[in-house]
Structure formats: C-alpha cells, structure tokens
Amino acid sequence: MAGKLSGSLLEVAMLLFLIFLLACGCAAMTGWLFPTGEWYKGLHKPDWTPPNWVFPVAWSTLYLLIAFAGARVAAIGGPGATTALAFWALQIAANALWTPTVFGTYRLRLGLGVIVLLWIAVLGAMIAHWRVSTLAGVALLPYLGWVTLAAALNAELIRLNPNERR
C-alpha cells in the first residue's frame, strides 16, 4: 500500500487532515497565548535572528505541511504508518511545550532541552513518514530545517545572555 494514495481514500484523508490540523492549531495557539514581549526584545540576539514577523508566517506554512504529512501517512496506512504517527504525536507535544517554556516562563535552558527533543522527534517523524510516502517525508523537511534554526537561536540566546539563568 505504501507510496500511493488512491482517489477513494481522499475523503478519509481530508478528515484526517482536519484532525491533524486541529492538533497543529493547539500548538499554534501557544504562540498567541505567549507572544514575544519586552523580555525577548531585551535579550541580546545573534545578527542572523529572523525578524519577528517571520515566525508566524513560517509556522503557519509549516503547520499546513505537518498536517498534510500526517494525513497522507494515516490515509495510506500499511506497515510503518503507525510508527510514523507515534513520532507525529511526539513532535506536536514537544512543539506545544516549547513556546510556554520559553515565552511563558523564560526558561531558556529548559527550552533548549525541549527543542532538542523536538528536533529528534521531527527527524524520527521525517524518516518514518518518508518510508511510507516520499511526499510526506519531503513535506517535513522544511520543518526540520526551521527547528534546527530555532534550536540554534535558543542556544545562542543562552550564550549571549549569561544573566538569564533559567
């Protein structure tokens, strides 16, 4: 079954897409609950830090791709699909945790631990999705790239702001 998505599965895939998109919406809402405020503004940042407006644009695009990847793998099914979805679940939980950790409690060090876990989860998800569907795997590639950047930014914020001890 792997690798192809027949037309008859398309309706099921659409419903699955909505469920996965709702899950992404939960993670996205943490960004709205804990916006980058004065604390983040006052931090020393590396000169390659993306401007603030880039983050919601990037995440909106990524969440659509993430929901697409999950729905495609779930609709195709077959061996490996459930392992891929276990990693999908882990990445969305770690994703939803990172923003409250950093922008809700200002814990950069714990945030780095969370985003390393997220990075591992996304890598695992990408590999496992790729085995079921090349397209689903490719759809997670920008996510891995972005989380790599975000993890590097988190690490740099720790290095550049030694007085931020949490």
Next chain:
Amino acid sequence: MAGKLSGSLLEVAMLLFLIFLLACGCAAMTGWLFPTGEWYKGLHKPDWTPPNWVFPVAWSTLYLLIAFAGARVAAIGGPGATTALAFWALQIAANALWTPTVFGTYRLRLGLGVIVLLWIAVLGAMIAHWRVSTLAGVALLPYLGWVTLAAALNAELIRLNPNERR
C-alpha cells in the same frame, strides 16, 4: 489483525510505548511549569473540587494508560489504527495546551473551549482505539471520566468567579 498482539510485536510495542510516554511527558511538564498558585487558591470552587494532591496522582496514572493505549494500537496496526492515532495526537496537543491556558494566562473561558476540544478528542480516541483493541479502548475510559470532571470544574470556576473575565 485487530484485537490481538502477538509476542513478536511486544518489543516494537515497548519502543512505541516510550515514544508515546515521552509525548505524555511533554504534556505533563506543563503542570510543572504552571503550578496552581495563589490565583487558583483565591478562586471560589465547588465543594466537590478534588484536593490539589489528587491532580498529579490522577494525571500520572492516566498518562501511563494513554501511552499504553497508543502503543497497543500502533503495534497491532491494521485498519482503523491510523485514525485512532490521529485522535491520539489531537488529544495530547489539546492536553498540553489546557494547563498553560488556564494556569499560565488565567483564561478560564478560553480554557473551557480547549477542554471541550480535549473532551471531543478523547471521546474520538476512545472509540477509535476500541475498534482496534478493546483493551486499548478501555484504557482510555478513566481519561474520559477525568476530563469530564475537569471540564465541569472549569465551567463551575467560570460560574462561581464572575469577576474572572478572561
């Protein structure tokens, strides 16, 4: 394949259990990041409100059951397993969102919306897990009961504290 878990699948199930348990750990960590403090203490509460110590005990037990249910369904696989895991992913994302919403930003009304979404996700997960494995479905029954109680408590907190407008 539904309903039985062969011995050879047990090792795979253990690895899947660890992935799902890590996802639960992310949701659990929000409770540690945003403990119930003075704000919650000062709210008017219904007389059936569980004492504070009950919550971490209940959640620890539930997270083990939730991870077990996901791992069992993922290990058994077959038709319906991926739909069950889509709901699994949605419940953990909504679960991780609720605590920061209520205890991080004191938004009882938005929190009620989140826990209603969580309730629907848990119901969907329970039904979908049950179809793959009776045991996995039963394992989610206490979760549905607990979220029902938590949703009722959230609604009562809104009713009893009309000055809490968020």
